[in-house]
Amino acid sequence: MLGALECAALAVLGPALPYAAEMTALRILEPAVFGVWMSLEPSIATAVGLLVLHQVPDVVQLVGVFLVVAASVGAERTRHISPSNDQPSRSPTQTPRRDRTSSQCTRA
Numbered sequence: 001m002l003g004a005l006e007c008a009a010l011a012v013l014g015p016a017l018p019y020a021a022e023m024t025a026l027r028i029l030e031p032a033v034f035g036v037w038m039s040l041e042p043s044i045a046t047a048v049g050l051l052v053l054h055q056v057p058d059v060v061q062l063v064g065v066f067l068v069v070a071a072s073v074g075a076e077r078t079r080h081i082s083p084s085n086d087q088p089s090r091s092p093t094q095t096p097r098r099d100r101t102s103s104q105c106t107r108a
Contacts, residue, residue: 032076039072 002010026034042065049055057065 032079036072036076039069042068 022038025037029037046057046061046065050057
């Protein structure tokens with residue numbers, strides 16, 4: 001049986017460690033790669049549930065996992081092509097921003 005200190009540590013470290021790992025990965029990986037990896041979380045959780053906890057997902061749950069992963073991969077593949085002239089679109093970090101000293105826009 002877990003004591004109060006162990007329960008508190010588990011409550012703090014349980015969400016804190018994965019969050020810290022995700023923030024570290026976000027700094028290292030490209031945003032598109034990070035987005036696809038994050039969309040794989042439902043499939044990884046399903047596999048762990050099946051292998052470790054022996055929880056067999058039903059067909060609706062498997063279809064849901066597939067749709068989440070497929071939507072993310074599809075969004076990332078089509079995000080980089082602009083429909084107007086087939087030029088790569090700007091990433092969110094390349095949006096124009098206003099320079100505080102002048103009224104002209106500068107590139108971030």
